[in-house]
Every structure is written in structure tokens, then in C-alpha cells.
Amino acid sequence: MRNYNSKYVVRLTEQEREDLHGILSRGKVAAGKRRRAQVLLKADAGRVGSGPTDADIAESLDIGSITVHRVRKAYVEEGLAAAIEGKRNAGHPPRKLDGAKEAVLVATACSPPPAGKARWTLRMLADKLVELEVVDTIGKDCVADALKKTRSSRG
Numbered sequence: 001m002r003n004y005n006s007k008y009v010v011r012l013t014e015q016e017r018e019d020l021h022g023i024l025s026r027g028k029v030a031a032g033k034r035r036r037a038q039v040l041l042k043a044d045a046g047r048v049g050s051g052p053t054d055a056d057i058a059e060s061l062d063i064g065s066i067t068v069h070r071v072r073k074a075y076v077e078e079g080l081a082a083a084i085e086g087k088r089n090a091g092h093p094p095r096k097l098d099g100a101k102e103a104v105l106v107a108t109a110c111s112p113p114p115a116g117k118a119r120w121t122l123r124m125l126a127d128k129l130v131e132l133e134v135v136d137t138i139g140k141d142c143v144a145d146a147l148k149k150t151r152s153s154r155g
Helices: 013-027 029-042 054-061 064-080 080-085 099-110 122-131 140-149
Strands: none
Touching: 013 029, 013 080, 029 054, 029 064, 029 080, 054 064, 064 080, 099 122, 099 140, 122 140
């Protein structure tokens, strides 16, 4: 097990300790949240000293020492709430085209193409959405995905 010599010393206030004990005493709490609360309680150095090492805490809770290190770091840098909630999964970025913007896209795609063109291309549709200030920027792939979802038929 890797030993992270933590420069992040956890010193909990009495109120924070009560909050953490409250999390542990509740019935239904997410496992990750419960584990982070346990880490903080074990890592508490009190008024003096540096508290137990990450390796000791990790061994006693049967978790990785990097987890202990990350929870300590989050507590010191961002506070109790951030340390308890943990890192949010970034997941997918918000959609560029919501319902109203998709409607503009479909209406544009169903309209006659620009003069001198036989049909709309994905690139032309993307440029038109930017020109109409529907979006700041958009790629042709996003336009293609949005049109693929619609049931409209251009022919």
C-alpha cells in the first residue's frame, strides 16, 4: 500500500464532528458519503499534532490510501461539504441544442436551401444556426445527431 505523507492536516470543529457522527448514525446514506465521513473522523488531529497517517486510516477502514489523501485534501482546500459530497461525475456536457433550438434547426433544414445550392449540408446548417445566433458555436456532428433524432422527413 502506498503511503501518502499528507500535508493536509484535518482539524474538525465540534460542530463538524457532530455533523459527521450524524451522517454515520443515519440509516440510509450513500456508501461513499459514509466512507468519507469515517475518513474525516479518523483523520481528525484534534487541537495539536498531525493525526494518524493516511496508511493507518486506509488500513483501518479497508480502503486505499489515495482515497484518504483525496478526502483530506478536499477538506483542507474546499471545506467539509466538498469533502463529504466528493467529486461530482462530470458526465456529459450540457446539450447545445435543447427543444427550442432543435425546432429552429429542423425548420431551417426543411426550408429551401440558400441560392445556388441543391440542398442543405450539415456544415451549412451549423453555420446558419450560428448566423441566426441560436448558438455561439456548433459542429456538424451535433447538427447531424439532432437531425437523426427527429422524425421529420425532408422529402
